[in-house]
Amino acid sequence: MSGRITALDVLRGVAVLGTLGTNIWIFTDPAGPGGFLDGASGPVEALVRMVSNGKFLALLSILFGIGLAVQHRSAVRRGQRWPGWYLWRSALLMVEGLLHFVLIFEFDVLMFYALVSVAVAFLVGRGTRVVWGWLVGAAVVHVLLVGLVTVALFLGEASTGGGLAIDTSGWWAQVRSRLDHFLVLRAEAVFVVPLSTVLFLAGVLLLRAGALEDSVRGRRVRRRLTGWGLGVGLPLNVLTTLAGGEWFAVDRYLCAPLVAFGLLGGITALVHRMRAEPGVLRAGVTAVGRTALSCYIGQNLIASVLCYPWGLDLVGRFGHLGGWFTAVMWVVVSAVLVLGASWWTRRFSRGPVEAVWNWAYRAPQRRSAVV
Known part of the structure; x- marks a missing residue:
């Protein structure tokens, strides 16, 4: 049991830091968050973006499903009604996602996760x-949507440039912009909901x-995941990345999720081969995984303060350096997350956001128990 939980924490940590690898391009784009939607400036940048684009968010989605299944098992073992209070968790996640979207980050996924959960x-x-039946049905819908968008891109009826x-001149101005463009910024739900x-x-x-x-059965499953995800999905991901903007939807919403399964298999296998006592890097990534919600929200808040004009405006000073600046910013924010999460988990059992969230989740249950 402990090995499985350890692997899950490491996977969550990798997924959160990998998701930052995608989001950091949004924060460091000199044209602002909207500029990211116009795509990479060349094949080299496209390949660099490909390293994180879509796959770690997909890995996070898979892990969310695993976490949901773990909670279901726990409820059944305790004789609790299901979904019962889990629906309250989903409602809280929706509120959390809405606040995150409005106050911090235009491309929040928590709202979508709440719906799917x-x-x-x-x-x-x-x-x-x-x-399996529902999975296949959702997959068919998703593939059809990706196919329709891809055809539209080839026919010139759609564009990846937003x-x-x-x-971003001020924090409140950015909040108003998010609200003004709410429907446009939430349009990705067309892909994210069936895919999730x-x-x-x-x-x-x-x-x-x-x-x-x-x-034995775990190793067998992981070999298949790694083989298909990295052996097949990764080469396809490279091809669709270099093929041009017309393949954007296939690249991000089909190939990247396939690679995510390979990452899950490969990372889990690596964790089980490591010595029992974690080194500094693994301990740090595990700490990020244990405080995943805090770190997901925290990374976007930290990057906003560092990059935007209403904060330190590092983009205005160093944005001309392009990908080098982006890479440095990813390292800096990741280091803050790893060090901060490591310090926090040595003192507290839950991350700061997780602690508040758990209080909000338990509060009505305690009240109903008293009544």
Whole structure:
């Protein structure tokens, strides 16, 4: 059990830091958050962006599904009604995501996760055949949507460039811009909701299959994940990245999630081969995984303060350095997260956001118990 939990914490930490690898391009774009939507300036930058684009967010989605399945198992073991209070968790996540979107980050995913978690909560306890049926159905819808957008891109009926202007001259001005462009900024739900449904349900099935276990069946599952995800998905990801903007949807929403399964298999296998006592790097990544929600929100807040004109405006000073500046910013913010999470977890059992969130989750339960 401890090995499985350790692997899960490491995976979450890698996913959060990897997601920062995508988001940092948004913060360091001289044209602001909207400039990121116009894509890379050349093949070299496109390949650098490819390293993180889409795959770690997909990995985070798979892990969310695994976490949901773990909570379901715990509720069943305790004889608790399901989904029961889990729906309150989803409601809190929606509120958390809305606040995160409005106050901190235009491209929040927590709101989407909250929506998908409600649907998956009613499926997690069903038989494997039923779960597979819903997974395949969501996958068909997702592939059709990606196909339609790809055809539109080839026909010139759509564009990957958003032309979206987000005012970053002041924090309140940026908040107003997010609200003014709310529907446009939330339009990615067309892809994220069906894709997240697939990935959440895949996480449920992977937990059942023992993918995180240090066992014979676990190693068998991980070999398949690594083979398909890195052996097939990664080369396809490179091809679609270099093929041009017309393949944007295929690259981000089909190939990248396939690579995420390979990352899950490879990273978990590596964790099980490591010595029991974690080194400094693994301990730091594990700490980030234990405080994943705090670090996900924190990385966007820190990057905003460092990069935007209403903060330290480092983009205004060093944005002309391009990818080098972006890479340095990723290292700096990642280091802050790792060091901060390590310091915090040595003193507290939960991250700061997790602690507040847990209080809000428990409060109505305590009240109903008293009544």
